[in-house]
Amino acid sequence: MNAIEAYNITQRYGRVTAVDDVSFSVGEGELFGFIGPDGAGKTTLFRIAATLIIPSGGRITLFGLNVVSNFRELRSQIGYMPGRFSLYHDLTVEENLNFYATIFGTTIKENYHLIEPIYKQIEPFKKRQAGRLSGGMKQKLALSCALIHKPRILILDEPTTGVDAVSRTEFWEILAGLKNEGITIIVSTPYMDEALRCDRIALIQEGKLLGIDTPARIRNSYSRKLYAVSHPDRYRLLLALRSLPQVVSPEPFGDSVHVVLRDDADPAEVKRALEGAGLSGAIIAETVPGIEDVFLELMQKEV
Amino acid sequence: MRRLLFLLKKEFRQIVRNPFMLRAIIMVPLLQMLILVPAITFGIKRLDLAVTDNDRSPASRELISKLAGSTFFKTTAAPINIAGAGALLLSGDADLVLIIPNDFSEGLAGMTKPRLQVLVDAVNSTQAMLAWSYLTSVVRDYNMDVVMATGAAPSAIPGINTSPRYWYNPTLNYKHFMLPGVLVILIIAIGLMLAGLNLVKELETGTLEQINVTPIRKWELIISKVIPFFILGLLDLALGLTVGWIAFDIPFEGSILLFFACSAIFLVAVLGMALFFSTLVSNRQQYLFVAFFFTMIFILMSGIFTPSESMPRWAQQFNWINPVAYLMRINRMVMLKGAGFSDIARDMGLLSVLAMGFISLAIRGYRKRA
Numbered sequence: 001m002n003a004i005e006a007y008n009i010t011q012r013y014g015r016v017t018a019v020d021d022v023s024f025s026v027g028e029g030e031l032f033g034f035i036g037p038d039g040a041g042k043t044t045l046f047r048i049a050a051t052l053i054i055p056s057g058g059r060i061t062l063f064g065l066n067v068v069s070n071f072r073e074l075r076s077q078i079g080y081m082p083g084r085f086s087l088y089h090d091l092t093v094e095e096n097l098n099f100y101a102t103i104f105g106t107t108i109k110e111n112y113h114l115i116e117p118i119y120k121q122i123e124p125f126k127k128r129q130a131g132r133l134s135g136g137m138k139q140k141l142a143l144s145c146a147l148i149h150k151p152r153i154l155i156l157d158e159p160t161t162g163v164d165a166v167s168r169t170e171f172w173e174i175l176a177g178l179k180n181e182g183i184t185i186i187v188s189t190p191y192m193d194e195a196l197r198c199d200r201i202a203l204i205q206e207g208k209l210l211g212i213d214t215p216a217r218i219r220n221s222y223s224r225k226l227y228a229v230s231h232p233d234r235y236r237l238l239l240a241l242r243s244l245p246q247v248v249s250p251e252p253f254g255d256s257v258h259v260v261l262r263d264d265a266d267p268a269e270v271k272r273a274l275e276g277a278g279l280s281g282a283i284i285a286e287t288v289p290g291i292e293d294v295f296l297e298l299m300q301k302e303v
Numbered sequence: 304m305r306r307l308l309f310l311l312k313k314e315f316r317q318i319v320r321n322p323f324m325l326r327a328i329i330m331v332p333l334l335q336m337l338i339l340v341p342a343i344t345f346g347i348k349r350l351d352l353a354v355t356d357n358d359r360s361p362a363s364r365e366l367i368s369k370l371a372g373s374t375f376f377k378t379t380a381a382p383i384n385i386a387g388a389g390a391l392l393l394s395g396d397a398d399l400v401l402i403i404p405n406d407f408s409e410g411l412a413g414m415t416k417p418r419l420q421v422l423v424d425a426v427n428s429t430q431a432m433l434a435w436s437y438l439t440s441v442v443r444d445y446n447m448d449v450v451m452a453t454g455a456a457p458s459a460i461p462g463i464n465t466s467p468r469y470w471y472n473p474t475l476n477y478k479h480f481m482l483p484g485v486l487v488i489l490i491i492a493i494g495l496m497l498a499g500l501n502l503v504k505e506l507e508t509g510t511l512e513q514i515n516v517t518p519i520r521k522w523e524l525i526i527s528k529v530i531p532f533f534i535l536g537l538l539d540l541a542l543g544l545t546v547g548w549i550a551f552d553i554p555f556e557g558s559i560l561l562f563f564a565c566s567a568i569f570l571v572a573v574l575g576m577a578l579f580f581s582t583l584v585s586n587r588q589q590y591l592f593v594a595f596f597f598t599m600i601f602i603l604m605s606g607i608f609t610p611s612e613s614m615p616r617w618a619q620q621f622n623w624i625n626p627v628a629y630l631m632r633i634n635r636m637v638m639l640k641g642a643g644f645s646d647i648a649r650d651m652g653l654l655s656v657l658a659m660g661f662i663s664l665a666i667r668g669y670r671k672r673a
Contacts, residue, residue: 050516051516052512052515052516072518075516075517075518076518078516080513080516082509082512082513084509085509086508086509086510086512086513087510087513088313088317088510089508090317090320090321091313091316091317095313095316099309099313100517102305102306102309103306103309103310103517103518103519104517104518105305105306105518145513
């Protein structure tokens with residue numbers, strides 16, 4: 001049995017369609033990512049899965065239980081972490097955790113092994129009020145609270161947004177550990193680099209799924225040859241590339257600019273053109289497409 | 304049931320930890336009792352009376368000194384012409400102007416019928432009526448003196464002599480009238496404002512969403528919000544009553560138990576209203592606006608200042624669903640008249656119905672949300 005089966009989920013708010021005919025399934029024990037920009041419909045989809053809102057259309061089951069009709073049984077099996085920190089600011093770390101444990105009829109002690117790797121890091125501050133924690137610590141506390149009742153599935157809505165790079169890496173390592181415990185995890189993120197850590201990812205844009213696959217296959221699905229162009233003066237490089245007729249879509253990407261060339265164009269020709277524009281020493285080389293490139297390509301196809 | 308216990312523990316912990324909440328709970332009853340009760344009075348202390356004396360006779364001077372000697376008036380001399388007297392009223396320097404015509408003493412001597420003219424600033428109609436009746440009572444007194452000076456025995460003067468006995472508030476002390484009403488306002492301040500804001504805060508900060516994915520049931524959540532503020536409300540009422548007792552020596556004729564029982568029912572109605580309002584809004588600002596708006600309507604319509612019996616018919620009908628009107632009436636009956644259960648049973652019953660109505664509205668409102 002799959003952990004999640006979603007069929008044709010649609011959510012409308014008046015004229016706006018936040019989630020548009022979305023179907024997917026997530027296997028048990030899978031780490032499944034939703035990648036998409038802000039406003040793509042990730043949060044709405046997660047709130048539907050977390051039994052918080054009833055979709056306008058479609059059906060979604062978690063472990064065979066319908067999120068609308070069986071919400072009561074499901075709630076004890078779900079660990080939900082909303083995008084915004086939603087624990088009690090005026091309760092201490094320990095009080096928050098204890099509150100959620102008791103509400104689910106369990107104790108911190110009973111499931112301590114599950115949260116230990118995370119909670120250990122914030123335990124020195126357990127007498128501190130949650131509102132006075134740093135962003136990374138808040139996120140660890142929120143995850144601990146979502147885990148304390150030993151859920152079968154974790155629904156994490158943009159858990160790493162607004163968290164520093166070190167904490168983000170740490171967080172994904174923790175998720176990998178939880179996956180090894182057999183917990184199914186669905187997670188959303190606007191960061192493309194985090195997608196690589198998922199078993200499978202779904203690209204979502206304007207409420208529609210653009211594709212679902214493993215990160216590697218998503219990257220391989222890129223249909224054209226991609227080149228990375230670099231030069232110390234990135235700004236002038238970008239301007240020059242934009243003006244070249246041989247170049248289709250220059251996109252800044254890290255230290256370089258990713259470009260697709262027209263079918264009849266040659267990279268050496270582009271290099272010459274750049275040198276002619278005063279950008280001598282520009283390097284152009286074929287590169288492996290990232291998730292972001294695929295995303296941009298799929299978005300352009302949609303348009 | 305165990306879950307409810309944990310929820311309550313959390314609520315009390317948060318209340319105790321919130322310095323604003325603690326301050327509000329102590330300061331609101333103190334300030335309301337010590338400021339509102341003595342400040343709000345319809346008894347009129349000193350009216351500015353300007354006198355235009357065109358007669359300038361011993362008789363007119365005697366009348367003026369009688370007026371000046373009464374506790375109601377502060378007399379000043381006014382310009383002779385009527386325009387000047389009007390200007391005094393306009394500027395607010397005088398509340399009323401007495402014009403003594405130049406044939407006043409002649410009239411008293413029996414040549415003509417003696418007459419006086421009074422101009423009253425009637426912007427505040429209650430004050431104008433009182434000013435007028437104070438003035439006529441002094442003039443009547445003066446009239447009596449004049450008649451007696453002619454040698455007639457008081458008993459020979461025809462007329463009906465009424466002597467009032469003021470029941471339930473023999474000294475016509477306005478504080479006795481206001482205090483039971485202010486106690487009602489106190490309960491609203493705690494119940495409607497603090498309880499409602501508490502719940503809307505959970506909505507606004509997202510903690511409610513986190514609660515909604517737990518097995519906590521709606522009714523458990525509602526009860527966990529009602530109980531703490533129910534207890535706080537009654538504690539505050541006791542505090543307010545004690546302050547009123549010590550500061551103003553208010554008589555308490557009826558049963559304290561009955562008084563608290565009625566306040567408890569009212570508090571449930573107010574808490575139900577607070578929770579219901581909180582399902583209609585999405586942030587604390589909106590809540591404050593809604594709560595403030597309804598509080599004002601409920602209080603002004605309740606008969607706290609003006610008797611609701613003299614309001615238009617539709618306003619009296621509105622008071623059927625106004626919980627404040629019920630408790631306002633009950634409190635005054637119990638505290639001042641010593642009314643017993645049978646006297647207020649009808650009001651108590653209707654208030655209970657109202658309380659259940661608001662609570663069920665609140666629960667229904669919450670169901671819709673999730």
